[in-house]
Amino acid sequence: MKMLTCKDASRLVSEAQERRLGFRERWGLRLHLWICDNCRRFERQIRLLRRALRTLARRAETDTQGPDLSPAAQDRIRKAVAERDGHSH
Amino acid sequence: MQTDKDSPEHWVDEHGSALYRYALIRLRDEHKAEELVQETFLAALQARERFAGGSSMRTWLIGILKHKILDQFRHEAREVVLDNPEPGGDDYDGLVEESFLADGHWSAMISDWGNPEEALEKGQFWAILQYCLDRLPKRLARLFMLRELLEEGTEDICKDLAITPTNVWTMLYRARLGLRQCLDKNWVGEARGS
Structure with a gap:
């Protein structure tokens, strides 16, 4: 089996988050990560990124940090809702 | 169960900023985010009978907003094909x-x-x-x-x-x-x- 380059390996690290790698790909990657410090660190970082984004994706429902809807926008939206709500009664 | 807090006149106070943040981080555009929050509330008004109360009002509203954001992305993606995108194509090409x-x-x-x-x-x-x-x-x-x-x-x-x-x-x-x-x-x- 031809050895993977770091370029090949890094792409597989990313694709492993998207699809199930084939048998050869999986073993090629495992072998490469075993001998390559850079790619091993890269893989950890890409996994950390995924974990961080998952956390971020779920945060909206409870989180109170970050920018608020501006008072002007709140007014505007409140009016639009009241108006539409009035019509439906 | 529908509590008083869940009634539409409280929506903006209770959920406005949370929905806005949800939209903003994904759309990266303040105006679009505000617009979709408003559309979400209006759509929610019309679908209010369908809110069964099984989940929280917040979760239900975010579900609606998520669909609005998906629609927005689909719409933009089609537009971009038409005016054939970002000349010089900075998609981190290099x-x-x-x-x-x-x-x-x-x-x-x-x-x-x-x-x-x-x-x-x-x-x-x-x-x-x-x-x-x-x-x-x-x-x-x-x-x-x-x-x-x-x-x-x-x-x-x-x-x-x-x-x-x-x-x-x-x-x-x-x-x-x-x-x-x-x-x-x-x-x-x-x-x-x-």
Whole structure:
């Protein structure tokens, strides 16, 4: 089996988050990560990124940090809702 | 159960900012985010009978908003095809080539980020992640948001944006290389005090 380059390996690290790698790909990657410090660190970082984004994706429902809807926008939206709500009664 | 707090006159106070933040981080556009929050409330008014109260009002509203954001992305993706996008095409086009030497080795050493658990506990990490997400080129960002923050699968993304799976994977790869590099420069660099 031809050895993977770091370029090949890094792409597989990313694709492993998207699809199930084939048998050869999986073993090629495992072998490469075993001998390559850079790619091993890269893989950890890409996994950390995924974990961080998952956390971020779920945060909206409870989180109170970050920018608020501006008072002007709140007014505007409140009016639009009241108006539409009035019509439906 | 429908409580008084769930009635429409309280929606903006109770949920406005949470919905806005949800939209803003994905759309990266304040006006669009405000617009979709308003549309979400209006759509919710019409569908109010369908809110069974099984989940929280907030969760229900976010579900509606999510669909609005997906529609917005699909719409933009079609527009972009028409005026054939970003001339010069900055989709981090050169990034893969820059990151590697001709023989396929990394062109620069990948630094050690230390303990990842610790990273996620630091407020600073999140601020810099936000900063880096804001800097993704537009087309890549849309795809990346669909995948990572709206948690769509490859198949749905292919349909939404009318591109092939290989294309999706290539773009996600570039987005990840770019984000990693940005985090490395701004967060790890910072932490090291360099």
